[in-house]
Amino acid sequence: MKHTTTGIRIENLHLSFGETEVLAGIDMEIQPGEFFAFLGPSGSGKSTLLRAIAGFGPTPRGRILIGDRDIANLPPWKRNVGMVFQSYALWPHMTVRQNVAFGPEERRMPRREIAPKVEAALELVGLLHLADRMPSQLSGGQQQRVALARTIAVEPQVLLLDEPLSNLDAALRVQMRRELLALQRKLGLTTIFVTHDQEEANTTSDRMAVLDGGVIQQIGTPQELYDTPANGFVAGFLGTANILEGHCDGMRFITRAGYVIPVADPVAKAGRIVLRPQNITLQGNAAEGSLRGSVQHREFLGSQIRYLVDTADGQIIVDTLHKSGTAPFDEGAQVGLAIDSLSAPMLA
Known part of the structure; x- marks a missing residue:
């Protein structure tokens, strides 16, 4: 035709x-x-x-x-x-x-x-x-x-x-x-x-x-x-997004609670940072100055485990890959949140 x-x-x-x-x-x-x-x-x-x-x-x-x-x-x-x-x-x-x-x-x-x-x-x-x-x-x-x-x-x-x-x-x-x-x-x-x-x-x-x-x-x-969403609406509509308030200081984003998140591409007037759940890793120990919190809720989704972590900057959703034989974090566990800085766009 x-x-x-x-x-x-x-x-x-x-x-x-x-x-x-x-x-x-x-x-x-x-x-x-x-x-x-x-x-x-x-x-x-x-x-x-x-x-x-x-x-x-x-x-x-x-x-x-x-x-x-x-x-x-x-x-x-x-x-x-x-x-x-x-x-x-x-x-x-x-x-x-x-x-x-x-x-x-x-x-x-x-x-x-x-x-x-x-x-x-x-x-x-x-x-x-x-x-x-x-x-x-x-x-x-x-x-x-x-x-x-x-x-x-x-x-x-x-x-x-x-x-x-x-x-x-x-x-x-x-x-x-x-x-x-x-x-x-x-x-x-x-x-x-x-x-x-x-x-x-x-x-x-x-x-x-x-x-x-x-x-x-x-x-x-x-x-x-x-x-690279242009604003918070796009970030939230295209999948799950954690958006933290703060400010950019050189190659660091500092949250309102004072936690430091290294960034690869700083934006001078950035006031928010977008964290996708799959780009955050939970750790049993948190490095000094890094984001930390406690597990409030856990959901088993088959290929993934979704955690709701309570932090001083609010609740953050974290998705981890489920592997057979690996023990998940219990509710109430104290954890550190390691963030992939290359995948954390900032919003003005």
Whole structure:
């Protein structure tokens, strides 16, 4: 199937529902062929931003460019984007083949072209053998593939995915996100994936934008955002984060309680340091001046043991690798916390 690979540029986009502004000055660029995720909690504006690109909802202020064409004021059917909804939105009275043919038919494609496009789309998602079944005869994963095939059949410039895996069980969700990424790579189609699930965004996206309160908090690769978060919200949303208050003094970060944490890349005005649970090691003895505390709680998580350690700087979560035959620390044990300074970014 033929798909034109193109990028997206969003410039100073504002959108309001009544007097409530839900998107506040969005500026970003998505590269051609990129798998890009919008990530954020409920109410962050991620789905609203996706729908603004699709043309659903109020007309925003600002520009949305696909290639060099500003589509911000165009109706959805003139934007040449394809959208897969969370509910899949399949016609229950139509067969799989008819559902996939619906888009090309609505776009008034020549009838002689529709059948091969439908065949190619179903072949691509591995459902050609089920073309004559009804949606009710399919599993959740198969219905999701039909929704993808229906969107692919219209040969959009951009593929928009609005939490398409959220209705699947955990095991199928993992399988489908791999298949989804493989399909996107095969098509080379610029794709935007909306999710609130950090694991889904981390495992599929080339880059992601973290949103909160209608504002982009940070854009980057999953590893960049995890390792060097721009602020406390990003640090806390992308996995578990311990954030300690203090100040930077040369190559040392000094916590409010006076503990010293060596740092590899000091920030002059840093007032907080981010400690990931897996980058802290518990020790039976603490070096002079280092962070220390007592184990308040312990959880066995299979591959890891998670500790909640009470310190003078507050409670800190520590994850240690579980090894058979190794005795864990008991609740109430006095411990030292050795921190990997290379993995402790600082926040202003």
